[in-house]
Amino acid sequence: MLHHISLGVADLQRAAAFYDAALGALGYVRAWTDETAIGYGEPGGGDKLAIKQRGADALAPGPGFHVALAAPDRESVARFHAAALQHGGRDNGPPGLRPHYGPDYHAAFVIDPDGHAIEAVVNSPPTE
Numbered sequence: 001m002l003h004h005i006s007l008g009v010a011d012l013q014r015a016a017a018f019y020d021a022a023l024g025a026l027g028y029v030r031a032w033t034d035e036t037a038i039g040y041g042e043p044g045g046g047d048k049l050a051i052k053q054r055g056a057d058a059l060a061p062g063p064g065f066h067v068a069l070a071a072p073d074r075e076s077v078a079r080f081h082a083a084a085l086q087h088g089g090r091d092n093g094p095p096g097l098r099p100h101y102g103p104d105y106h107a108a109f110v111i112d113p114d115g116h117a118i119e120a121v122v123n124s125p126p127t128e
Contacts, residue, residue, distance in 0.1 A: 004039075004047055005067060008054035009114045012036065014088060015051045018113050021087040023049070025079035026071050026120055060115035068119040073127050074106045080120040081108035088113040 009015035016038055020030070023040050031039040031047040039047025049067070071077045078095040085091060093109030101107075107121040 002048075004050060006037075006050040006052050007060075007067070007112075007114070007116050008058040009051045010055060010058040011113075012038070012051065012053040014113050018084065018087040018089060019049075019051055021083040022080050022089065022110070022112075022118070022120075023069070025083045026069055026076050028069075058114055060112075060117070066109070066117035066119055068107075068121050071106075071120045071122040073122055077106055077108050077120045077122060081110060084110040084112070084118070089118075092117060093119075 019038070019040060023029075027042070028040050029043050031041040031045065037050055037052040039050040041047045041049070049069075071080065074095070081091075081095050089110040089112055092111050093107070095108040096106065098105045098107050102123060104125050105121065105123050107119050109117065109119050112118055
């Protein structure tokens with residue numbers, strides 16, 4: 001259903017450092033860059049998530065809103081979480097199973113430097 005989502009950020013360079021690292025851990029790359037925004041997606045594809053410079057007007061949505069990003073495996077969920085915390089994110093739930101969502105729902109939750117709630121999730125049995 002969704003074509004893409006955009007998040008307003010106060011400082012594009014700070015947000016780019018966070019998203020380059022956190023999304024890179026999931027296998028996503030910059031699809032495009034200009035002076036006021038950066039789009040991320042799968043290698044060779046278009047953007048599905050964009051960050052856009054909004055300065056002091058940047059406000060994260062309130063409780064109940066978050067962006068869940070598909071992870072290829074459980075190891076990448078852990079790498080996402082570690083990279084996010086190393087680049088200005090805050091922990092909002094460490095990597096692990098969330099059986100209340102399903103028997104194979106493995107996720108990690110962070111808050112980005114602008115207050116956006118971001119999740120990385122894989123919902124399949126572990127790979128051997």
